[in-house]
Amino acid sequence: MIDYNPKEWLRYIFYFQKADTVRKLMPMILTMAAYSSVIAYLIIVHFRITENNDLKNISLMHSLLGFVISMLLVFRTNTAYDRWWEGRKQWGMLVNGSRNLALKLAALIGPEYADEREFFKKMIPNYAFAMKNHLRNRYISEEFEDTKLFQKSSLVTTDHVPNQIAAAIFAKVIELQKRGVLLPEHTIILNHELEGFTNICGACERIKNTPIPLSYSSFIKKFIFIYCLTLPIGYVFSLHFLVIPFVMFVFYILASLEVIAEEIEDPFGEDSNDLPMERISAGIRTATQALLK
Amino acid sequence: MIDYNPKEWLRYIFYFQKADTVRKLMPMILTMAAYSSVIAYLIIVHFRITENNDLKNISLMHSLLGFVISMLLVFRTNTAYDRWWEGRKQWGMLVNGSRNLALKLAALIGPEYADEREFFKKMIPNYAFAMKNHLRNRYISEEFEDTKLFQKSSLVTTDHVPNQIAAAIFAKVIELQKRGVLLPEHTIILNHELEGFTNICGACERIKNTPIPLSYSSFIKKFIFIYCLTLPIGYVFSLHFLVIPFVMFVFYILASLEVIAEEIEDPFGEDSNDLPMERISAGIRTATQALLK
Amino acid sequence: MIDYNPKEWLRYIFYFQKADTVRKLMPMILTMAAYSSVIAYLIIVHFRITENNDLKNISLMHSLLGFVISMLLVFRTNTAYDRWWEGRKQWGMLVNGSRNLALKLAALIGPEYADEREFFKKMIPNYAFAMKNHLRNRYISEEFEDTKLFQKSSLVTTDHVPNQIAAAIFAKVIELQKRGVLLPEHTIILNHELEGFTNICGACERIKNTPIPLSYSSFIKKFIFIYCLTLPIGYVFSLHFLVIPFVMFVFYILASLEVIAEEIEDPFGEDSNDLPMERISAGIRTATQALLK
Amino acid sequence: MIDYNPKEWLRYIFYFQKADTVRKLMPMILTMAAYSSVIAYLIIVHFRITENNDLKNISLMHSLLGFVISMLLVFRTNTAYDRWWEGRKQWGMLVNGSRNLALKLAALIGPEYADEREFFKKMIPNYAFAMKNHLRNRYISEEFEDTKLFQKSSLVTTDHVPNQIAAAIFAKVIELQKRGVLLPEHTIILNHELEGFTNICGACERIKNTPIPLSYSSFIKKFIFIYCLTLPIGYVFSLHFLVIPFVMFVFYILASLEVIAEEIEDPFGEDSNDLPMERISAGIRTATQALLK
Amino acid sequence: MIDYNPKEWLRYIFYFQKADTVRKLMPMILTMAAYSSVIAYLIIVHFRITENNDLKNISLMHSLLGFVISMLLVFRTNTAYDRWWEGRKQWGMLVNGSRNLALKLAALIGPEYADEREFFKKMIPNYAFAMKNHLRNRYISEEFEDTKLFQKSSLVTTDHVPNQIAAAIFAKVIELQKRGVLLPEHTIILNHELEGFTNICGACERIKNTPIPLSYSSFIKKFIFIYCLTLPIGYVFSLHFLVIPFVMFVFYILASLEVIAEEIEDPFGEDSNDLPMERISAGIRTATQALLK
Structure with a gap:
């Protein structure tokens, strides 16, 4: 854009x-x-x-x-x-969901769980970059940041990459609950943001795949x-x-x-009228790092 | 389409x-x-x-x-x-709900419950196929995949098939809670997706059955x-x-x-402008299998 | 219609x-x-x-x-x-809410509580019929099916009948929780549908009572x-x-x-363009009976 | 109107x-x-x-x-x-929220808590009347019904009256939870309606205070x-x-x-095209009294 | 305006x-x-x-x-x-969320926690002022009121200030839960408002940063x-x-x-048609102080 x-x-x-x-x-x-x-x-x-x-x-x-x-x-x-505007709204919701998830996890997971914090700090922006690339039918390895608990080598890049990242994030939350780090009510509080990732990705796919009849x-x-x-x-x-x-x-x-x-x-391409998905993804990375430092 | x-x-x-x-x-x-x-x-x-x-x-x-x-x-x-667009949105929500349900269940139900995982892995896409056929007033036996815990023989094919599948999925979740596999807060987390199936099906029926006055x-x-x-x-x-x-x-x-x-x-027929329900249902099957493998 | x-x-x-x-x-x-x-x-x-x-x-x-x-x-x-279309949507939501409530209760309340199951099996469609009649300013006694736990004689037919039915359904759910049949999280799961009845009825009354200025x-x-x-x-x-x-x-x-x-x-009358409320109510009765049998 | x-x-x-x-x-x-x-x-x-x-x-x-x-x-x-229509919808939601709150509290609070029931029976319609008057920049003392647990003398009539009533209703619910009359999940179930009052009032203020640019x-x-x-x-x-x-x-x-x-x-005045807020408020009083008698 | x-x-x-x-x-x-x-x-x-x-x-x-x-x-x-109207709605939702959060916290946190009450009483309006300034690309130190538990010196004013305030508010709620002042269900009840702040800020940023193609x-x-x-x-x-x-x-x-x-x-500037963000922020401060006094 x-x-x-x-x-x-x-x-x-x-x-x-x-x-x-x-x-x-x-x-x-x-x-x-x-x-x-x-x-x-x-x-x-x-x-x-x-x-x-x-x-x-x-x-x-x-x-x-x-x-x-x-x-x-x-x-x-x-x-x-x-x-176009719905696409922009979905990306705005991705920003909001990422920020909310980061600030919630920052409060819920103490600094003693450094690896887990690092996991979320990197995986949340990874989702945004993966979704951007997914909407452009590609996979850019360099835009995925490895974490101690999840490496890009675990991704099946021919499958739906954003789904795999969303699944990994959700699974980590449940694992933390089972270990007692998160309390039951905390999973309920986090649910909205965790669901949101997949809903947003699905909505963007719908816009992309369905031109006017x-x-x-x-x-x-x-x-x-x-x-x-x-x-x-x-x-x-x-x-x-x-x-x-x-x-x-x-x-x-x-x-x-x-x-x-x-x-x-189709607002997800690289034309001059398309949405600034790079800039938004980078903004998510900055915000997540600031909140989960 | x-x-x-x-x-x-x-x-x-x-x-x-x-x-x-x-x-x-x-x-x-x-x-x-x-x-x-x-x-x-x-x-x-x-x-x-x-x-x-x-x-x-x-x-x-x-x-x-x-x-x-x-x-x-x-x-x-x-x-x-x-x-037409609302119909497309409902099918998009079915995709999202199916993905979210699959990735949640994958994290919540351990690999030791292989039968239950297989149940969900097959029943979630079964719902999509059944709904597609229901919206076209038919029932296609081959599109329903049997699972160890639920066979197509249990369906009353003259009744509302999607309702029966939704009921079976919900009942299975409650059964797992009663057996202690799922914790109370997990049923709350899953509730949104479980409700969603019936809401989506009802919305599509409404669009189909109500032309302009x-x-x-x-x-x-x-x-x-x-x-x-x-x-x-x-x-x-x-x-x-x-x-x-x-x-x-x-x-x-x-x-x-x-x-x-x-x-x-009426976007649910087989005209060239109608929604690609086959492709969407097949996509749900692929995604569910990848997430619940 | x-x-x-x-x-x-x-x-x-x-x-x-x-x-x-x-x-x-x-x-x-x-x-x-x-x-x-x-x-x-x-x-x-x-x-x-x-x-x-x-x-x-x-x-x-x-x-x-x-x-x-x-x-x-x-x-x-x-x-x-x-x-007209909002009225149709509200009735569609009543269908969805009734189905979801029936399939949830079918899983949550075991067959050993036959009276309670019969109560819900009849009261959910009773709500739809009562709302239809309420929107036409009448009360049709034959359309209300008595249950062992609630008879039409308890209704004050000059008051707001749908409210009384909704109150009875909610009260029964709370009673079942107090008796331990339903667990705390189950009331949370059922809440959305229970609230929905009154919200839908209120929205229809609003449409009916507010013509264009x-x-x-x-x-x-x-x-x-x-x-x-x-x-x-x-x-x-x-x-x-x-x-x-x-x-x-x-x-x-x-x-x-x-x-x-x-x-x-005003889509709630009996003109040829009005909504098929009889057919929808009958459909709710059929679906509820199939799900809660 | x-x-x-x-x-x-x-x-x-x-x-x-x-x-x-x-x-x-x-x-x-x-x-x-x-x-x-x-x-x-x-x-x-x-x-x-x-x-x-x-x-x-x-x-x-x-x-x-x-x-x-x-x-x-x-x-x-x-x-x-x-x-105008959004204003009407907000008032419709106030009706729905009031009815739902009344029928929920009727089931949740037993008849042995007569004072508390009386409190809610009067305070819910008091909110509607106070909001009506607030939207017309006035305060009408006679339209506020005293209860044993809250008298109009406690109101600071120069402040935002609806806020004070909403706060009193919420505080009473929390007090009942602390006393064990309401269980934890009940506060969750009631939350939607309790929040709703303030949201509705805020939306009406927004409509009233923001004419077209x-x-x-x-x-x-x-x-x-x-x-x-x-x-x-x-x-x-x-x-x-x-x-x-x-x-x-x-x-x-x-x-x-x-x-x-x-x-x-601005649909909240007393012109012939304005919303019938008196009638709606009176309807809330009637419904609340019938449900919480 | x-x-x-x-x-x-x-x-x-x-x-x-x-x-x-x-x-x-x-x-x-x-x-x-x-x-x-x-x-x-x-x-x-x-x-x-x-x-x-x-x-x-x-x-x-x-x-x-x-x-x-x-x-x-x-x-x-x-x-x-x-x-313009969506921007106005978002600010209206900020008013509603601030009021609801204030009246909930007033009931949930007893007067014995004076510092915590003071924290929320000041931080909620601080968010509104910070968001106003953020949308105008500035930071006005005098509009931030210090509290005993959080001083403006802790803010990184070159980063996203509203995010930091939202994170501090959420963290304080979680801290209070861990200390047992708030019960688990209370965090669930507060979640909607806590999430709302970031969602509202994100929506306003979206409107501001995305003119028509x-x-x-x-x-x-x-x-x-x-x-x-x-x-x-x-x-x-x-x-x-x-x-x-x-x-x-x-x-x-x-x-x-x-x-x-x-x-x-772009309704967030200081033109005569722009939204009265100063007045709304000041209104939030007044309401919060009245509710949390």
């Missing part, structure tokens, strides 16, 4: 960063321009069709369906944004496509060659909304 | 998969085309009604009610999508119907025979939204 | 069931038709007002306020639907009324006598949305 | 109750009428500006910004309604103001003196939405 | 407070005015382009895309408002910019020099919505 100051207008009007939709859509915008030029040439110069032709009234369709396409795009925008995605693309292809036919009579920038701009606006939605919908 | 890459535009503009609304609506679109042709023929050729006729102004109604129909269709789209569904159909039937009358004067593709396209857009909503609304 | 297949288009376009808004609004639609005829007669035939009259431009108001009325009606539709309801009615009354004046100049079906249709669309919203808003 | 039957159309179209926006806005509507008359007189009679004047095209602005103002007003309506409120007012002031200039050329009722009606519609939103936004 | 009475219309129409968008946007509005004047001069006076020119029809684009820009701005408004923010700015730059070209033919105020007003409306959204989006 790019840090930015939303109040700097000029900068964001004129700066076209790598992920900007203008760049991404440029080939298609140029194709639309070429297509409109051909249509305009044929109608104005070649066939010399006059303004009284029925083709002009095709623009009635564009105004009649203008609402529907706008509302569909807003529906698309809303659902994509909701996923293909029916909608494909329908919206077809709609934009036909809408823009007929646009120069309907408007060339009033705009003549001005129809070329006109079609380019309308296409840019409509297609941008779909393109941004596609990008935002 | 079909896996797809939402960023491949060209493919989804031109590929008409089986569930595509173009295919589904083709008979009705052709009927609308025939109807519009007849209207156009009668008005232009047969009666030779001139442009000054009042009939032309019927199109005022279409622009006046254009908002209302757009907003109704977006309302329809939103409610249908919300059910008949009043809305029927009203929207009537509205689209009358709106499109009057469309050629109002627009034939400006578009002449071009009114035929015009009506076809407008009808395609409006009816598609209703048709997609109908499909999405 | 009427069961229906939302995919049968033709049937729902042409079938006008009892609750259909066409039927309900017919007197008002006919009144609007008569009114429009009078207006049209006066303007066209009697006063012979020409098209250049300012009255024609009243239609500018209709297009200017077209958005506002559409959005208000969608706001109305959304809030009404949300209540009178200000909105009355404002929307006034708006539709004035909007439609001025409609024939503005459009008679372009449509002449065609303005009559025009006004009828616009009025039908706008008023239908308000009428459906009114019907949906 | 006024009880009403939302299905009585005629009554609510013609009945202008005290809080109706027609009444409230009448001075401003008349001012708009006077203003429009002056504009119309100047343009038509005094300056005799012809239809070809550019001023006529000011109406282009009204149609261009028609969407924006509609959507802003719907945004305003939605946020105001959400607060001043920026939006002030921006919407300015927008409506300029929009309506320019309205007669743009439309006088097409409507001539008919512009006067036209402006009055448009202003009535737009301003009503803002005025209703202002009224609904 | 400025306190205001939303019902005072006149005051908010004419009063331009410091944060008003009219003031903020004035330079840009004037630039637009200058730009429009130049365009109008060139087209009307210099090039004397007649009304028949195609440039006039550029306004077709403005009406075609009018929906899209309106809906995007409403999307922007909704997401910004949701953050750069893609949307930058896209909306570009859209408004191009939309308004082309506005005078399209409308100068109908409005002539009146196009200057026209463009100014349309730009003011569209840009205001974006500017207000930017301001509201």
